[in-house]
Structures are given as C-alpha cells and as structure tokens.
Amino acid sequence: MPAFNTLDDLSADSRVLARLDLNSPIEDGTPQDNRRFERHAETVRELAEAGHRVVLLAHQGRPGRDDFTSLGGHAEILADRVGRDVGFVADTYGDEALEAIDALDAGEILLLENTRMCDDELPEASPEEKAETEFVRTLAPLFDAYVNDAYSAAHRKHASLVGFPLVLPAYAGRVMETEYEANTAIATREFDGPVTMVVGGTKATDVIGVMDALDDRVDRFLLGGVAGELFLRAAGHPVGRDVGEMDLFDEQWERNRELIESVLDERGDAIRLASDLAYEGPDGERAEVPVDDIGEKETGYLDVGATTVADYEPAIRESDAVFVKGALGVFEDERFADGTVGILDAIAETNCFSVVGGGDTSRAIEMYGLSEADFSHVSIAGGAYIRALTGEPLPAVETLEAAAERRRD
Template identity: 65%
Template sequence: MFKTIDDLPEEGRLLVRIDVNSPVEDGEVRDNRRFSRHAETLRELADAGHAVAVLAHQGRPGRETFVSLESHAKILSEHLDREVRYVPDTYGEAALEAIRGLDRGEILLLENVRMVDEELADRTPEEHAESALVETLSQEFDAYVNDAYSTAHRAHASIVGFPQVMDSYAGRVMEAEYEANSAIQRREFDGHVVMVLGGTKADDLIHVMERVESVDTFLLGGIVGELFLRAAGHDVGYDVEGTDFFDEQWDEQEGTIRELLDSYGDRIRLPVDLAYGDESGERAEVAVEGVEKETSFLDVGSETVEGYEEVVTDSEAVFVKGALGVFEDERFSEGTVGVLDAIAGTDCFSVVGGGDTSRAIGMYGLSEGDFSHVSIAGGAYVRALTGESLVAIEALEQ
C-alpha cells in the first residue's frame, strides 16, 4: 500500500500534483467539483505548515481547452479563502525563484504542466525521472504528493516520474478515490451487488461488464441500454436523423453485446420503456415491446425507473457509471435522478462515478453525504472497477 500525507514529516517543502482540468466555455474556465476536493488537500497541507507548490494540467496541445492556469489559481483561492499565487512558468527561472520564495503555509500554482513537451512524452517511468522537468523540480522539494487520481491511469512525467526520485505520498483525493473505486474488486459484500451503467460510451461499459465478476445485477440505460435492447431484438439502438451515437458502436460491439446477453442472462436488466419529447415538447413514454424507433429516446421510462429503484433498495452495494438519460434537461432526468435518489435513501455502500453523473447530484438537490463516495474520476474510475492497474498507484506503491 502507498504512504499518505498522514506519514509526511512536519513542515516540509512539497510538490503536489492535482487535477483541476475543467471545461472552458467562451474562454472562461469553469469551476467544478475537482477544485473543491483538491482545495481540501491543499488547505490541510498549508495549515500543517508545509510550503506547497502545485502542478496541474489543463486540456491538451492543439485544443481550445489548452490554456494557462491563471484562472485556476483564482478559483482555488476562492475555495481556500487564501491566496494561491500563480507563476506563468513550470520549471524555468521564474518558477524556481517563486518556489524558493515560498514560506510555510503558502501555496503556489505553477504553469500548465502540459505546456512542457516532456510531460506527454511516451516514456517509461524511469525515463520520465531523467527529464529536465523532474530533475529540476525534484531538487527543490522534500517530498512529492500525488492527489490527481483522475489522471492515475496516465503515465505522464508529473505522475510517474517524481516517485522514482523522491519520497512520495498520496493526497486525500487520491486516497479516498482509490479506496472507494476499487472496493468492488477488493471487498467482499454479503448481499446483492448492483452496477448501474449508462451514458454514451458503450465500449468502456461493456469492458467493465466483461471484467467484473462480483456484480449480481447490471441495470442498463442510456446508449448502452439501447444497444443491448437492439441485440435483444427490439427496434431501437440505431441512429435516427440528427444522431450518431449508435451505429458505429453497434458495428464495433455487436458480437460482445450478444455474448454478454447470452452468458449473463438475468444478471442484465434492460429498460422496459423509454422516454422521448413529443410534438409539443412534453415528455412522453413508450413501451419497448413492439416499439418502432422514429425519434431519439432521451431517458428510461417510469416503469423502468420503478423497477430499478426496487433492485437498488434491496442491495448491499451499488456502483454507478453513466447517466440513464439526458438529465441536464429536467424532462429527461427521471431515470438518473430517480435511481440516485433511491440509492441515497438506502444504507448500502454506494459509489457514483463519472463527472456527468455526479453533477446530477448537485443539480437536483441531492446530498453527496448520502452516498459513500462521489467520484470525480472518469477513465481511472473505469479501470478501478475492472481491477486494471493504475500507473500512478504503482508508482506510489514503489
């Protein structure tokens, strides 16, 4: 197991990797749950008397979201109610001067680490450790703290390089996310274990279904639900005018979907009705049996929600990945919010994963405290569910 910040020596100089990668709309970086989560780690470290320099990334080169971290420093400052200084440099002279000027209890945010070519280079951890980025910054600090669980599956220099040459620890976000998200692989549950799968990326979810043996019931919705309904012989799960979600994924996954239906049997629960917008713009529902798809279905229907709620209520553990409908539109939030509300009302062990799904909790007045864990991770959450290794965890454990 890795060391955590509970194991840190007192009042050190720390390099902390976080993940506040965020949507950028009209050139403005949007605040989200990641800022508040990582702010808790940074506050704890600063209050303990550490001098803290922070590494983070935003977007990828060539994309509109690839911007500086100046706005991120301001957002973090608001969450922390203290100044987070920003320097438009990562490991050059300006950065080193700012780092060396850090006092205990102060926090400094370095420039977007993906603006350093070495960060995304295809190298081994040992090779990353020899990069100028790692060699330069490692000399300035007593220890490295990785709190960026959302990027734990990325073998980038700032994730796997520093643990090769520095004492390294997991931050609070890293610790909590790993414990909760890997529970389905590490823990034994005496009662019924349920996984709710939805969203738009069927390949990720199908991979989870193939790899996770401890789930008693899969409750499907969203794109993956329609694709499985198509394999079961219903006239849904293909693109209509204006959509491109289904046909390509069907061509890639048809064989696997059919195999899962055949081998899993009653472990897979499919929607029995679906919802759409009628000509007047109101929510309308139709039974799956005998349906002919002429428009986009945007949510599971009320009967499906009721059936899924009953399964959840009788479960010991529930893991959620992906929304059951387009919950951003209140008309089509019934599936996602209904199931989340049912989970919140039980005393089961529950993990809600994926940024979109967890966002519904705040949007519809649910409390994060009613769930065992609300994950801010995407790809790393999927890997944890399947038991696949995470390079950041391996680096910390070394």
C-alpha cells in the same frame, strides 16, 4: 488498504510538490468552479496548515483544443476553496518558476503553469523515461516530497504523474486516498447482500468492458443510456441504432456486438433492460413509449421511462452495494432527468454502500438538489474509475506503491 504512503506519513516542515487535477470546463476563456476544486482544496489546505511550503502542478485541456489554457483563473478559484492565497506563476520550470518556488515561506501556496505546456509532459512513456526529462530533473531537487492527489489522471503515464515518484519520496493526497479505496471496493470488499451496478452514459465501449470484467462480482446490472439501447438491440428490439444525424450507436455496435451478445447470453438473468423509453414529443414535451411497442426507431430516445425506474428501484433498495457508471438519460435537460435522478434518489434513500462514478453523472447530484452525504462516495474520476472497476493498472498508483516499497526497503 492501499500499499502507498499518505499525508499521515509526511515529515513535518517539508517542501512539497503536489499534483492536482483541476481540469475544468472553460466558458469564454474562464475556468468554471466544480467539485474538483472543492476536493483538492482539502489536501492543499491540510498541507499549508501543517506548515509545508506547497507548490502545485495541474493541467488544463490538451494542445490544439479550445480548453487548452493558462491556469491563472484556476489559482483564483482554488484560493477561494482553500481559504488562503494561492500564488500563480506563468511558468513551470524556468527561471521565473524557480525564483517563485525559492521565495516561498512555510504555509504558502504556489500554482505553476499548465503542465501540458511542457514538451516533456504529455507523451506516454515509462516512469523511468519520464524521471529523466528536463522537467522532472529541474524541479525535483527543490523539494523534499511529492504528493499525488490527481486520481482522476492516474491512468496516464505523464511526467508530472509518474516521473517525480521515482526521484522523490512520494505520498498520496486525500483525494487519491479516498478515490482509490472507494473505487476498488467492488473488487476488494466482501458484501453481505446483492451487489448492483447501474450502467449508462454515452461511452458504451467503456461500460460494456466493465460489465464483462465484473460478471463474477456484480449480481445484477440495471441498464440505460447508449449501452442500454445497444443491449436492447442485441435482445431483438429495433433500437440501439443511429437515426438522422445521430452518431452514437452504429459504430459502437459494430465494435462491441460480439461482446454484448456474449455478455447477454451468459449473464442474461443478471441484466435488467429498460421496458420503456422517453423521447421528445411533437409538442416538445417528454413522451414515453413501451419498448415492445416500438416497430422502428424513428427518433432519439433520451431517457428511460417511468415504468423502468419503478422496475429498477426494488433491485436497488434490496442491495448491499450499488455502483453507478453513467447516467440513464440526458439529465442536463430537465425533461429527461427522471431516470437518472429517480435512480439516484433510490440509492440515497437506501442504507447501502454506494459509489457514483464519473464526473458527468456526479453532476446530477448537484444539479437536482441531492446531497453527497447520502452516498458513500461520489467520484470525480472518469477513465481512472473505469480502470479501477475493471482491475486494469493505474500507472500513477503503481509508482506511488513502488515509492512506498523503496522506503520500506
């Protein structure tokens, strides 16, 4: 069990400052609804229905990037999800924000402006330094409690994540609570049968680190995506390298070659590699080729093949737990979704503990008509999920735990 306090421990009729992660794709200047709004709405609704005065902090993008924008549109989407009005003020801790906070009645909800528009927010620094910023010192006295529901940003040392828990009683929201419990299960739970991890995606550096860290907790790894090709390259196949204008493989190979070769050498019996790969044929249709028939890589491979999926399915069906990090192919293109969807289907049909991690992979569940209810947990976290799997500390979780410890003392 986590060592932090949750909403179950929150005193009634509180003025609550809650940190969410509503970071979303921006299209034509408009935020797109996604799973994060739905999940965080549960926490916000519970706080409002309990009669708390609820003020929300969130971020969107980073300064200088195209998706760095105001949160006005986010407030509208969140209101639809919560089923209550969500006020918005284009200010974070200036006079306009302070007046809007002061005017709140019990059960009302207010979203403040993008925290990353504050100079105090972004630079990584210790919680003690962040607690001394003007941002934290101005807002904190207006509240009785701080709630962190932003598990997907918990690996950051930003003011809104680690500063407030040092100066306010601090609690985990429902997203923080459920994400933490599911994503640390691989390290904290005992499973009766085999534990399998599906490894894919484009960020091979991340998942190779996970494989190395979990070698004593995972019985077998099923590989696809960029990481899968790099392991095939280490096994002597002429893949896992850039062709044309591609820029995915060579740099990651140079950075991780020694670790890949070491993991393959030490855990080769536990690592399953693709036996065939899919690519775009001359007619634009999906085509597949056995890995053993590839003499030279001349095109990009966009998915694992049907034989690989058939090879991987029995390993999943006999597992007691399955953890997914990364897609096996470019599932956004329906032609190359077979690997990712085939594996997710097998997991959904198996009576096992299952966690699908990372925002990109979890989107395949919605895109291809799968049900979230068929998985134990579908994570909305990316970097924090990686850190949880590898046992690295999450600063925002640590500050919640420290706040709980102070209260017990």
